[in-house]
Amino acid sequence: MRREKHMTTTEYKVTGMTCGHCERHVTEEVTQVDGVESVDVSHETGRLIVTSSKDITDADIIAAVDEAGYEAVRA
Secondary structure (H helix, E strand, C coil), rough: CCCCCEEEEEEEEEEEECCCHHHHHHHHHCCCCCEEEEEEEEEECEEEEEEEECCHHHHHHHHHHHHCCCEEEEE
């Protein structure tokens, strides 16, 4: 019997992004967080949507965004 993964989607507001390179930096850092399955980020809207397969703290995501050089807060 195969267990289905429970996915969680969380949205963040990211400030400081101005272009596609910014989006790429955020995506690269956030996808390194253990449990992250997908990342959707837009510099135009400032939105970051993270889908994860296990519990991830806001602090983990915010730290990854910080590592990319930007600031994030949970939306």
